[in-house]
Amino acid sequence: MIIPIRVPATAQLHTEGGIRQLGPGHPLFSALCPACGSHLEDQPITLVYIGSHPEDRKESGWMTAAAVAVHAACAGLSTTGEHIQVTP
Numbered sequence: 001m002i003i004p005i006r007v008p009a010t011a012q013l014h015t016e017g018g019i020r021q022l023g024p025g026h027p028l029f030s031a032l033c034p035a036c037g038s039h040l041e042d043q044p045i046t047l048v049y050i051g052s053h054p055e056d057r058k059e060s061g062w063m064t065a066a067a068v069a070v071h072a073a074c075a076g077l078s079t080t081g082e083h084i085q086v087t088p
């Protein structure tokens with residue numbers, strides 16, 4: 001469930017893994033972007049960090065966390081250029 005919230009227009013988010021174009025065999029290919037509601041297959045995507053289980057949190061280093069896939073453009077990232085990776 002996606003919960004709409006009001007945020008400052010200058011709100012920042014945290015993305016991971018760069019920008020990727022999903023291939024037809026990817027499990028998220030026909031999923032919907034939670035930000036705009038259209039299919040993820042239509043445009044390059046990125047992963048937005050949304051939180052972590054309290055037991056997985058650390059003071060430093062790396063930890064396991066959760067993310068949702070959204071269109072890179074919906075996350076405010078530029079989708080022009082050669083930096084887009086293809087994920088089969």
Ligand SMILES: [Zn+2]
Pocket residue numbers: 033034035036037038070071074
């Ligand atoms: Zn979108």
